[in-house]
């Protein structure tokens with residue numbers, strides 16, 4: 001999975017770097033809005049991506065109201081139930097007394113689906129649909145917070161390097177390269193060794209205020225370590241893009257003009273360099289959210305995440321039952337695919353709309 | 366004559382290439398690019414000093430160094446008695462308010478993500494002048510003053526034309542009420558018809574607000590109407606400076622004369638203009654010519670005392686010599702053209718190259734010297750060929766570096782009045798070098 005993430009990054013980066021700066025639109029000028037709208041009306045894929053992400057977001061926010069069951073509720077009598085429309089068989093060993101002898105009988109029994117568990121249950125009898133709905137929370141939280149931290153870190157370092165250039169640039173970008181050389185998993189193991197699987201428990205307002213059933217889990221788990229790890233793994237991409245932008249912006253005459261008026265470095269960076277570097281960073285961020293969701297899944301899959309309720313965790317759980325109860329891993333797997341595809345489609349839309357002319361078909365009117 | 370507001374004294378800006386850490390470790394010599402190479406002048410209060418030169422002559426670097434946007438490598442700038450390069454804190458702040466720059470490029474000089482109002486009030490915001498409402502009001506007034514309308518205040522740069530953008534850039538420069546404005550090619554990127562309007566605006570504002578201008582341009586005709594005095598720059602140095610009318614009516618330096626001849630007549634298309642009378646390329650500031658920096662292209666290159674050739678012939682011979690010295694003449698292809706694989710027919714080679722390189726008729730003695738040099742070339746002895754020509758055709762211009770004397774209209778050419786030390790060096794040089802005998806040097 002992490003390989004998928006890497007190649008994904010590269011493709012995204014290349015598209016952005018080619019876009020360069022020199023976009024003439026203010027952050028949210030009417031023209032930008034027009035571009036976004038016209039690009040959206042032209043692109044079916046963009047609408048599709050927005051629809052997917054809207055569904056996932058809605059599900060994540062209202063999971064306690066939407067989920068049919070408590071996702072952590074175990075029921076061994078009802079384990080490994082297949083999704084509706086499928087049947088599954090299970091080897092059962094029973095012992096019975098025949099003619100005073102105890103006989104052990106192995107037989108195949110058909111496990112019936114029930115409408116109570118439309119997407120089946122896992123090996124502990126927990127409802128797969130409910131778990132997948134709640135898992136969306138973890139994925140999106142990690143994706144958003146991880147990306148946010150990576151953006152702040154990367155943009156700060158990248159803009160400083162690009163704006164000051166010279167030795168500052170050399171030192172910072174060397175450091176970034178070293179960070180890039182660490183495989184994410186090694187970094188994760190090291191950090192978890194350092195401070196454990198720190199996670200934050202936030203009371204779920206829907207449950208706390210009695211809007212949702214009190215049977216639902218009381219807390220939203222924010223896997224802190226995982227968020228820090230994904231941010232540390234991904235900030236370098238933002239640093240590189242931000243540096244490239246800052247390098248080109250700092251040679252613009254309006255930067256010279258601001259300095260000639262007596263503007264401080266901080267003024268120039270906040271007023272000119274940052275706003276003019278934002279478009280490619282925004283596009284990269286959408287792509288990185290998807291990459292980070294994948295990374296979270298692989299970390300959970302390997303057991304590095306503190307979260308017991310995430311898509312990656314469930315895939316890991318379901319892996320050993322893949323031959324008999326394939327749905328346990330497949331349903332959260334499909335959810336990941338949907339989220340990543342949706343976010344990437346939105347990223348493409350933003351890129352086409354904000355930097356017309358990168359993609360042949362995207363920009364031409 | 367009023368006092369100088371700005372005094373530039375021996376200003377130098379060298380860039381060093383090969384100066385990365387790796388280069389220093391490997392011991393590579395840093396190579397100096399002499400963008401500004403010892404420039405001195407005054408700008409008097411209330412006047413406009415035009416600075417003119419071809420692109421790459423260092424005029425923009427001059428402007429940026431003078432404004433301390435780049436740190437100089439030598440020299441000083443004094444602004445109203447204050448040493449600009451030594452200012453800090455509040456004094457520097459004051460300088461940043463009193464001196465402003467207007468830039469060349471109508472597209473990159475305005476931040477595309479800021480409205481006209483934000484752009485114009487940026488200096489006020491930086492120096493914390495007035496409330497937001499007051500600044501906005503000021504921006505509206507300025508917009509009207511520069512010929513735009515106040516209700517365009519919330520538009521973005523891409524909604525304006527090039528000429529309008531330059532007006533906004535000018536309004537920004539005026540926002541904080543400066544005394545001195547550096548205009549860095551303010552109209553070069555504009556259409557001719559728009560140029561005149563913007564130039565008029567600049568002149569009107571100067572009269573209205575008692576501004577002092579340093580006006581940079583690559584085109585003499587642009588500075589003519591707005592400048593009180595004009596300085597002509599070549600390869601990082603000022604070669605002539607004087608009152609505008611004198612520069613135009615009575616130019617002294619051969620470079621100024623050549624520039625003036627290239628100014629188009631009113632009816633020709635300004636964009637097609639080529640500097641025809643000046644042949645060759647501007648030499649690289651990495652490796653400027655010895656002596657007078659203009660000597661590689663100078664039509665009036667001074668002949669040594671023993672020579673009395675027609676000037677055109679002398680110039681051709683000098684150019685031929687430069688080509689030989691630089692190794693620009695490929696002997697092998699010339700031999701091929703002669704069609705003599707054994708390279709025995711030297712006479713044919715000499716005739717062919719002689720015809721190729723010279724349009725002018727040469728006096729007999731010079732004809733003989735040139736042929737002697739070509740014969741050496743035919744034998745593959747480039748050094749001897751160059752030496753033959755060098756001996757007879759060396760010019761004082763390549764040995765003596767002319768200076769820009771003090772005065773009202775000085776120029777840096779050895780043909781004209783020079784300071785005593787330069788004259789002395791020239792006399793010494795002439796005494797040291799005798800006329801060579803024709804045909805007496807090697808072979």
Ligand code: SF4
Pocket residue numbers: 618619620657658659660661663664665666667762767777778779780
């Ligand atoms: S010094 Fe010599 S080369 Fe230089 S401008 Fe005068 S005549 Fe020309």
